[in-house]
Amino acid sequence: MNNSIIEIQGLQFNWDKSKVPFITIPGLVVLKSEHLLIKGDSGSGKTTFLNLLSGVLPLSSGEIKILGENLADVSSSKRDAIRANHMGVIFQMFNLIPYLSVIENVLIPIHFSEVKKNKIQTRGSTAKEEAIRLLSELGLQQKEIHEKKVTELSVGQQQRVAAARALIGSPEIILADEPTSALDEKNSLRFLELLLKECNKNNSTLLYVSHDSRIQQRFQQSISIHDFTENMRIAEKKGKEAMECSS
Ligand SMILES: Nc1ncnc2c1ncn2[C@@H]1O[C@H](COP(=O)(O)OP(=O)(O)O)[C@@H](O)[C@H]1O
Ligand SMILES: [Mg+2]
8 A cells, every 4th residue: 555645756946937046856755654843044935835835835846745636637526625634734923813712713614524534433422522522632721721812822832732633533744833842942842742742642743944943853854945956755666676677
């Protein structure tokens, strides 16, 4: 069985197509359950890259396959469905809905995805029970917090709500856009441990972009956004195919 969750080939991107691309990824394969940190300074293209991956931003050159589907070959509504059903995104600024409570924010993805809803029901829980479980796992176990408006929470607490919202329904892919940038080192590492633990539990693939190299030690693999050369896995596969052809 093909274990690739994300496959990229020949990706090049610049807002202005006449200019030299600032994102160049000749080849990248990310497998099920892998955690990959992509490092880059502010303005290097991390958020842009995640928007390309989630299909929010159309690709001008190259190929991105998500769970075997080539994003360029499918309609925009299908891209929206892939994102809603198979991804969870933790945004840099969290993007929580200010007038909704903590629980309501965590439940948002369930309203947009039968797939996520069914996954929870298959395990014998309701969406609300799962939201509470996730919030508790992420250190927000106090019931009174669940009913609060998100604007009444600290930044660290809001970040956990954003993580629970990305994790609900156990999506295959979690995209995290430097969610720890507003936290001190101790809280960043603590948050990361919780996120990694939940990703491991669900066998989710995690792509985490950050300018903060202090968190690198916690990742199985890390790469600078400027350093994508021919990906080893693809290179190995191609080398093997070439050998098989010539023998
Ligand atoms: N919507 C946009 N239109 C044009 N240029 C943009 C847009 N969004 C970001 N950029 C530019 O793209 C580059 C990469 O930005 P971004 O992906 O946000 O970087 P990072 O997330 O690494 O800080 C920057 O030069 C930024 O100014
Ligand atoms: Mg960014």
